[in-house]
Amino acid sequence: MKITVLGTGYLGATHAASMAELGYEVLGVDVDPAKVDALSRGELPFHEPGLAELLREHVGSGRLRFTTSYEEAGAFGDVHFVGVGTPQRPGAFAADMRFVDAAVGSIAAAATKDCVIAGKSTVPVGSARRLADIARASARPGVDVQLVWNPEFLREGFAVADTLRPDRMVLGLDGADGARAEAVMRRVYARQLESGVPLIVTDYETAELVKVAANAFLATKISFINALSELTEVVGGDIRTLADAIGLDERIGRKFLNAGVGFGGGCLPKDIRALRARAAELGVEQSVRFLAEVDDVNTRRRGATVQAVTEMLGGSVVGKQVAVLGAAFKPDSDDVRDSPALDIAARLHSIGAEVAVYDPKANANAAKRYPRLDYVDSLEAAVTGAEVVVLLTEWAEFKAMTPAQLEPLVAVPQILDGRNVLDPQQWEAGGFTYRALGRRALPVA
Ligand SMILES: NC(=O)c1ccc[n+]([C@@H]2O[C@H](COP(=O)([O-])OP(=O)(O)OC[C@H]3O[C@@H](n4cnc5c(N)ncnc54)[C@H](O)[C@@H]3O)[C@@H](O)[C@H]2O)c1
Numbered sequence: 001m002k003i004t005v006l007g008t009g010y011l012g013a014t015h016a017a018s019m020a021e022l023g024y025e026v027l028g029v030d031v032d033p034a035k036v037d038a039l040s041r042g043e044l045p046f047h048e049p050g051l052a053e054l055l056r057e058h059v060g061s062g063r064l065r066f067t068t069s070y071e072e073a074g075a076f077g078d079v080h081f082v083g084v085g086t087p088q089r090p091g092a093f094a095a096d097m098r099f100v101d102a103a104v105g106s107i108a109a110a111a112t113k114d115c116v117i118a119g120k121s122t123v124p125v126g127s128a129r130r131l132a133d134i135a136r137a138s139a140r141p142g143v144d145v146q147l148v149w150n151p152e153f154l155r156e157g158f159a160v161a162d163t164l165r166p167d168r169m170v171l172g173l174d175g176a177d178g179a180r181a182e183a184v185m186r187r188v189y190a191r192q193l194e195s196g197v198p199l200i201v202t203d204y205e206t207a208e209l210v211k212v213a214a215n216a217f218l219a220t221k222i223s224f225i226n227a228l229s230e231l232t233e234v235v236g237g238d239i240r241t242l243a244d245a246i247g248l249d250e251r252i253g254r255k256f257l258n259a260g261v262g263f264g265g266g267c268l269p270k271d272i273r274a275l276r277a278r279a280a281e282l283g284v285e286q287s288v289r290f291l292a293e294v295d296d297v298n299t300r301r302r303g304a305t306v307q308a309v310t311e312m313l314g315g316s317v318v319g320k321q322v323a324v325l326g327a328a329f330k331p332d333s334d335d336v337r338d339s340p341a342l343d344i345a346a347r348l349h350s351i352g353a354e355v356a357v358y359d360p361k362a363n364a365n366a367a368k369r370y371p372r373l374d375y376v377d378s379l380e381a382a383v384t385g386a387e388v389v390v391l392l393t394e395w396a397e398f399k400a401m402t403p404a405q406l407e408p409l410v411a412v413p414q415i416l417d418g419r420n421v422l423d424p425q426q427w428e429a430g431g432f433t434y435r436a437l438g439r440r441a442l443p444v445a
């Protein structure tokens with residue numbers, strides 16, 4: 001069985017290399033020739049632990065190739081995975097479906113043998129049924145093209161492991177017409193299924209909704225704890241202890257209750273907005289209205305961080321040296337899409353602070369987004385002369401730093417822990433003024 005993966009970004013490149021790892025011959029397709037050239041040389045254009053090695057190995061063996069040609073893909077693939085982007089539509093909350101529509105239409109028209117198109121991109125509910133119509137209408141006479149919806153749940157930073165050993169797989173089918181496609185997909189994923197990965201076979205709409213529901217739930221969990229942070233900041237409580245305590249209840253669970261500067265990335269923010277937009281189109285806006293508050297709580301954390309830094313600097317950031325540790329939206333990624341860290345750094349700069357940013361992997365992407373910030377190559381360079389150090393992405397390097405390491409370098413020993421990952425006692429004993437979002441009462445303006 002031969003596999004193509006349409007779109008070779010974070011999802012597609014990971015999926016393509018993982019399919020090669022499972023033993024398939026794989027062709028990755030992208031409309032970006034620079035990306036295709038880099039991948040064809042075995043060079044990963046972004047940071048993802050373990051993926052560069054997998055890519056090199058399988059490009060080297062010839063099992064994994066890349067192209068810009070849909071014609072080549074249509075002749076090659078028995079299964080075509082669709083992993084192109086569905087970003088937020090400019091000026092709106094809805095998902096931009098242009099790339100998925102184009103990919104499905106192009107591959108259906110190019111297919112010269114019976115095949116299955118497996119949608120992995122995150123899409124508004126109702127898209128699969130519409131795309132199945134596009135596929136049928138575009139297919140050549142005598143070529144059977146079936147569409148399944150097979151959403152992807154990988155996390156950046158753990159993308160390879162999540163692809164090879166997911167918590168579950170979901171397959172949305174076009175009713176009884178989906179029998180051939182189901183059999184093909186069970187063969188593609190045979191190794192995972194044999195190793196016990198649960199497979200949920202359902203209709204298109206449920207499969208599409210499972211994906212956005214999972215992300216909406218995760219976003220809600222984060223905003224829940226961050227909303228409680230606003231309370232602990234006022235009364236002087238400790239949000240980490242609170243999260244530990246409620247998390248011990250197995251019905252609640254401790255995961256995704258880490259309070260701080262909030263969620264970002266290419267998925268959670270845009271996916272909750274797209275769900276709201278789709279619900280409004282369907283006339284059930286009120287059903288997910290709470291997601292507006294989830295989004296607002298999340299955005300407020302960024303403002304609260306800027307406010308806390310301002311207070312630590314005596315009421316004004318103008319001309320003050322601020323060390324920002326982290327630019328990626330999460331550690332072990334160089335992705336800066338909707339990154340709270342970078343947004344906060346830019347906001348501080350826009351109100352007059354001298355901001356030095358250091359991220360172990362994301363400086364280059366951050367510089368493309370906000371070229372006017374000062375990016376430096378080490379933790380030491382960032383904190384030298386700083387009047388406040390602000391930890392915004394919890395890279396291992398930042399979690400491991402000590403007051404003794406920073407104290408000789410900073411101008412004023414104060415630190416804001418935007419991710420609640422440092423030990424307050426250790427930093428206070430080391431001579432630092434320590435503040436954290438939700439963990440200690442922040443100075444009230
Ligand atoms: N990044 C993740 O962790 C993740 C996880 C699960 C689901 N998703 C979903 O997967 C989709 C892709 O996300 P991503 O983060 O990989 O995006 P990305 O922007 O990194 O990659 C998208 C790629 O698609 C390419 N592309 C655009 N139009 C194309 C076309 N017609 N044919 C071929 N290639 C085309 C782009 O050039 C780009 O390389 C989105 O719907 C996203 O919500 C992403």
Ligand SMILES: O=c1ccn([C@@H]2O[C@H](COP(=O)(O)OP(=O)(O)O[C@H]3O[C@H](CO)[C@@H](O)[C@H](O)[C@H]3O)[C@@H](O)[C@H]2O)c(=O)[nH]1
Nearest residue numbers: 152153154155156222256257258262263264265267329330
């Ligand atoms: O307790 C927590 C956990 C996460 N975050 C933040 O939430 C964001 C998202 O984190 P995470 O979900 O780990 O990363 P993603 O790679 O964006 O993965 C999410 O989005 C993907 C794309 O849809 C899905 O496939 C994954 O299942 C889903 O976890 C990041 O900014 C994190 O810093 C917190 O603030 N507190």
